[in-house]
Amino acid sequence: MKIIEYADREMMAIDVANVLAGEIEATLLTHDTASLAVPGGTTPGPVFDGLCAADLEWDRVHVLPTDERCVPEDHERSNARLIKERLLVNRASNARFMPLYYPVDDPEECRPEIQTMLSPELPLSVLLLGMGDDMHTASLFAGMPGLDAALGDGAPILAVARPETQPEARITLTARILDGAMSKHLLIQGQSKRDALERARGLPPEEAPIAAVLDDLTVHWAE
Numbered sequence: 679m680k681i682i683e684y685a686d687r688e689m690m691a692i693d694v695a696n697v698l699a700g701e702i703e704a705t706l707l708t709h710d711t712a713s714l715a716v717p718g719g720t721t722p723g724p725v726f727d728g729l730c731a732a733d734l735e736w737d738r739v740h741v742l743p744t745d746e747r748c749v750p751e752d753h754e755r756s757n758a759r760l761i762k763e764r765l766l767v768n769r770a771s772n773a774r775f776m777p778l779y780y781p782v783d784d785p786e787e788c789r790p791e792i793q794t795m796l797s798p799e800l801p802l803s804v805l806l807l808g809m810g811d812d813m814h815t816a817s818l819f820a821g822m823p824g825l826d827a828a829l830g831d832g833a834p835i836l837a838v839a840r841p842e843t844q845p846e847a848r849i850t851l852t853a854r855i856l857d858g859a860m861s862k863h864l865l866i867q868g869q870s871k872r873d874a875l876e877r878a879r880g881l882p883p884e885e886a887p888i889a890a891v892l893d894d895l896t897v898h899w900a901e
């Protein structure tokens with residue numbers, strides 16, 4: 679794991695957008711398409727604002743969430759909504775979006791179909807993760823039902839998550855998919871998340887899910 683510290687959050691957003699754009703461009707030199715998985719939440723927006731303007735062959739880029747809240751796409755908590763509003767605009771509007779969730783009663787209903795759609799995108803070309811103060815990443819939360827299966831080497835591509843701390847069910851890429859990405863980045867800001875990351879380095883993934891993806895991870899951090 680490598681940690682890059684930035685003077686401020688604005689500099690971090692600009693630099694991370696450039697790094698991701700460079701890695702996508704490099705992927706497209708040797709592959710027909712590139713897959714980019716990005717988090718939801720409140721941190722990545724400024725990175726999306728920079729990345730969406732990158733001069734790339736976006737029509738060859740497939741963008742997906744690392745996880746999705748099981749809410750309609752027009753809901754304020756939808757990651758698809760965030761990604762479409764902040765990333766898939768400007769030049770990046772030509773990218774293909776790959777949703778993890780369709781509005782069905784039980785997210786398990788759409789999981790097989792979405793896994794089939796995602797399979798050709800693996801391994802992920804470029805992954806950007808977020809992390810909570812509780813050391814969760816994507817929607818892999820310590821203590822959630824089914825976490826062990828979602829952390830396992832034999833895990834499916836997707837898992838339905840029902841974390842007690844969250845207001846809605848989630849669909850998440852599993853640890854093996856996240857960890858298997860060709861390039862892995864974590865975007866965190868604030869001292870509490872920096873402290874949480876240090877704690878996670880000494881804990882098993884069952885207690886700190888971010889620990890499942892620390893190998894070869896580049897951490898981008900600003901106060």
Ligand SMILES: O=C(O)[C@H](O)[C@@H](O)[C@H](O)[C@H](O)COP(=O)(O)O
Binds near residue numbers: 745
């Ligand atoms: O759907 C989500 O919420 C994200 O994928 C999640 O894993 C997020 O990255 C962390 O919860 C950090 O969220 P903040 O950036 O809001 O702190």
